[in-house]
Amino acid sequence: MLDFIQQTIGGIALGCVYGLIALGFVLIYKATEVVNFAQGELMMLGAFLSFTFIATLGLNYWLGFALAVVCMAVLGSTMERLVIRPILGYPQFSIVMATIGLGLVVRSLAGMLWGTDDLRIETPFTGGVFKLGGLVIAADSLSIIVATLLLCAVLYWFFRYTKIGIAMQATSQNMLAAYYMGIPVKRIFSLIWAISAMVACIAGVLLAPITLIHANIGFLGLKAFPAAVLGGFSSIPGALVGGIIIGVVETLSGFYLPEGFKDVAAYVVLLVALMVMPQGLFGSRALKKV
Amino acid sequence: MSVEATLDPSAAAPQGPGGPLLKLSNVESYYGPILAIRGISLELARGQIVTVLGANGAGKTTILKTISGVLDPEKGAVELEGRPIQRMAPDRVVRLGISHVPEGREVFPFLSVLDNLRMGAFPRTDRDAVQRDLEKVFGYFPVLKERAHQPAGQLSGGQQQMLAIGRALLARPKVLLLDEPSLGLSPLLVKEIFKIIRRLNDEEGVSMLLVEQNAHIALETAHYGYVLEVGRIVMDGTCRDLMKSDDIQEFYLGMKQDDDRGTRRWKKKKTWR
Structure with missing residues (x-):
């Protein structure tokens, strides 16, 4: 039982990261009807930037974090201005291909700039644990959950x-x-x-202590995508709930099921959920649009 | 009575002695590949209501879209107080003082009525004055105050039309562009809406360009009218004169029965340029 709770909390933390990436998908899709497949790469870039600021330049964790977020905000709007705006209004395919291409370019650039080794940043939470009875929770996981909640509150306030x-x-x-x-x-x-780029950056920095930073964490975007679809693709709470469901299912199936299930779990959940509720969890009653 | 005098005492004095507030000269616009309006010239004097009549597809909406900057004209000039505004971005046109009440209301369905109205004042930074104008709009449309916190999508068609007009007024426009405010409303509601439109013109001095299919009520409301047919202005005059015109009576007011319907033509030589 203890294992189960512990794994679930780990899953929620991972799911929060998926949820944040999915949030990026949803924000851009709702406002501009563009699906940005480079969302995962934006997250990766944010993580790498924070590595540069914190580990290479030796800045304070929070300062480096904030700098990375600001840089990503500038970068995100620059991408929109240079890549997306000129083709806005043309068929979806061109835009989708442009974002996929953008993702590839960003990924290989990151490989060239930061190399292919796994990088790690020291966070104030590294190694810390909370003990609650027999329960041991990593401070990293807890920090992700708390940060996600805070970010959601800020976003809610901002949009409302x-x-x-x-x-x-x-x-x-x-x-x-x-x-x-x-x-x-x-x-x-x-x-x-x-x-969206800021949210992705925050997701990347939060994720860094769990998965380490390498050019391929951008592929997490492929797991966040079903999270967004599961949530109905136009609902912000839906994206987060979808992310958390997928994170929890993935972690639990990694723990209890034979190897290999972990990686397909997200899509199995998605397929089953879409068979039962084709509009997604929050799709039909997405009355509160953002 | 000038718009600024009533709505915004602090604004600059009207420029140009007696020149038209809004002037279109020889404007041509394409709607996709189709030339939708050709050689349109019209004027709107300060404090007046000018109406553009025409059937479906005559190009009425295209004229308004060209004025508000959503469409760029191929040729010709649009001037506000003598200043050319054609090809300007729509948000700049709004800031210069032209508000558009679009066809079919186009409210923000999931925002509250209050937030919809606040969006109308988006370019403004004078919060206190916005609050005063908000109260003024609620004075004209009390039902909006009652339903201020409901999503605009839940309002009835007539209420949404009121919301669209109120929202446009909150930008403190020099010119209000009204695109078929009667569309899809019951005759009683149409009367009510037009009564308020007239009051806004009388009491607040808002100048308006009114596009309508309902020629009857448009001619009763406006001071001056233009008649549009397949993208051209074929006739213009004071509304009183237009109402007396045979062609208008026949084609737009339906007052005369035509024997040979197959040969509907203008009796006078068309006056297009």
Whole structure:
């Protein structure tokens, strides 16, 4: 039983990271109807940047973290400006291919710049554990869960109560009307990409102590994608819940089932869930659009 | 009565002595590959309501979209207070003082009524004045205040139309572009909406360009009218004159029965340029 709880908490932590990446998919999709397949690579890049700031340059963990997030925000909006905006309005295929290509480019660039070794950063939580009765929880896992909750609260506040956040909701609900209101729709798109890249960066830095940093952690995006679909693809809570479900299922099947199940678990869950609820968990009642 | 005088006392004095507030000269716009309006010239004087009448597909909406910057004209000029605004980004046009109430309302369905209205004031930074204008809009449309916290998608068609107009007013426009405010509403509601439109013009001095299929109510409401047919202006005049015109009575007001329906033509020589 103790094992089960411990594994579940680990799964939730992993799922939070999936959820954050899925959140990036959903934010961009809702606002611009573009599926950004480079989301996982954005996360990887964020992790590498934080490695450079923290391990190579020797900055304080929090300072390096913040710097990486800011850099990724700039990078995200630059990508939107240079790669996506020129082809916005053309068929989905071109945009999807552009984002896949973008991901490949980012991945190989990262390989060239940071090499192919596994990198690690020291976090204030490294090695720390919380003991609760017989339960032992790694501080790393706990930090991910807490950070995800905080981030969600901030995002909720931003989209619900700030003028620019409401304008983003408005743009995603009716782009033409947003133009008529004098909302600078194109700048809003850049901002959405910036926010998605920031969220991805945070996910990457949080994940770093668990999986180490290497050019292939971008592939986690492929596990976050079913999380987004599971949540209905247009719902922010859906993305997080989907992420957590997939994280927990993956961890538990890695622990209890024979080897190999771990990697397909996400897709098995997705297939079963979509057979029962084709619209995704939150798809039909996605009344609160962001 | 000028718009600035009532809505925004701090704004700059109107420029150009007596020039038209909004002027289109020889505007041509394509809608995709189709030339939707050709050689459109029209003027809107300060404090007036000018209407553009025309059947479905005549190009009425295209004119408004060209003015608000959603479509770029191929040729011609759009001037606001003598300043060319064609090919400007839509958000800049709004900041210069043109608000568009689009066809079919286009409210933000999942935002509350209040947030919808606040989005109308998006370019503005004067919070106190926005709050005052909000109260003013609630004065004209009390039902919006009652339902301020409901999602706009739950409003009825008429209420959504009121919301769309109120939302546009919150930008404190010099010119309000109204695209078929009567669309899909019951006759009673149409009357109510147009009564408020007239009041806004009388009391607040909002200048309006009104595009309508419902010629009857449009001619009753506006001061001056243009008639649009397949992308061209074929007739213009004061609404009083237009109402008396045979062609208008026949084709737009349905007051005369036509014997030979197969040969519907304008009796006068078309006056297009």
